[in-house]
Amino acid sequence: MIWFILVGVVVILEMFTGTFYLLMIGIGLAAGGVTALVGASDGAQLVVAAIVGSIATYGLRRSKWGRTARREVARDPNVNLDIGQTLVVDAWSGNAARTTYRGAQWDVELEHGARAQPGVFVIREVRGSRLIVANSDK
Known part of the structure; x- marks a missing residue:
């Protein structure tokens, strides 16, 4: 349950920042929560959360929404x-x-x-x- 509480906190914080990066971290936290529901160890939960959050953040950064438009x-x-x-x-x-x-x-x-x-x-x-x-x- 702690993983999903953290997801809620991160999503609320995201509403104050206006970026999508905290949502990507929230996806990683949710993946850690799902891993916990499956019954994996604490270490596996942390690794899954870190990997999924990192991949989601990297994917956002490479997308058109993660880039700032540079104008002359x-x-x-x-x-x-x-x-x-x-x-x-x-x-x-x-x-x-x-x-x-x-x-x-x-x-x-x-x-x-x-x-x-x-x-x-x-x-x-x-x-x-x-x-x-x-x-x-x-």
């Missing part, structure tokens, strides 16, 4: 709130321009494939003090 920070709107905002460029000099955005002068550069024409642009990326923009549909 310069293009991540969750990191930089300017991404997705619009600005107006009056004149281009090649693929570069200078324009006012949020009350300051910024260097603006065209994203690959964008057209250098005056108008409204959408910020796609921020590289230092340069805004990388694309044509807007507006």
Whole structure:
């Protein structure tokens, strides 16, 4: 019964963390409990719990749910709130321009494939003090 009480405790703790790793440990603990119900020795129960928990944790880590999505920070709107905002460029000099955005002068550069024409642009990326923009549909 101790194994299954531990499973309950680990599942409750999992609800506070928001990851699936404690659930994988809970699967290992449940396997130890099943081994105990079969009548195996204490050592066998511990070994089964450790092996099953390790395999489940490793499997989770290799799955798509165990990997953190790595996004390029310069293009991540969750990191930089300017991404997705619009600005107006009056004149281009090649693929570069200078324009006012949020009350300051910024260097603006065209994203690959964008057209250098005056108008409204959408910020796609921020590289230092340069805004990388694309044509807007507006």
